[in-house]
Amino acid sequence: MFSGQDFNQSVIIINNDGFWPDLNLSEFQIDRAMSPNINDRLLRDAIVSAVVEINLTLEQYKNKQVANGITSAENCGVISVEGVSSTVIIYKKAVFARAKADLIGEFVSIASRDDKIGESQKEMRATLLAESTREIRKLLGLRRCGVALI
Template sequence: MTGFSFNAPQSTSSEIISNDPFFPDVALEDVRQKVRFDGSVTNQRLTDSITAAMLEINHQLRTLKTKASSLNDLATGQIGGKANTQILYERAIHSAVAADINEKYRAYDSTGEGQKRG
């Protein structure tokens, strides 16, 4: 061992992506922490992935807009001070982003042996 330490490049931001007024906005840093992405995933790449996830999930939930003025108006309860609808929406965004980025970054889902073969 030579004592070298390698750290991923830092690429964090407090940027918030504005959403359709019916749905909650999404913060880059929140997604980065919840999905456990380090700085090797750039803000631009993360923003593109979040935007795509928002477009897809908002499209899938579009019929809810006829039932209320915001997603939180449809909540049936709260956990930790957050509406259950917001928690589920954020979880859907995080899952879609994780799937999108992990699909393109071999290092996130491969073992050492798998990376050698790749």
């Protein structure tokens, strides 16, 4: 979105727990096309919230990896791209999608003043949360959807 302002990427690093990767705020801004009008503290807080939520969801996965002698997500995964483990790539996608879903009200209110924004805002948020959930399911070795016998 063009705002007439210079886009300065943030140099804030969110330190993770040692197993999961540290996250770079500028990577989030670029990967998720975040508006430069949203302040860094709000972006940082959304990422921190997403990290805490996703780390809790993946706690058993992490504990299993650590029990098997794997001390970092960087050493997990079936493939790597430019030296980055698929596990790290998938984790970041999950976190960034969840963080953007949390920020969608801010993002949309800056981008548009349309009265119908509420419905598209809900759809976009649901899409981002679904993406995050799909990425988490990948890490857990689950398919996109599951069926359980009740």
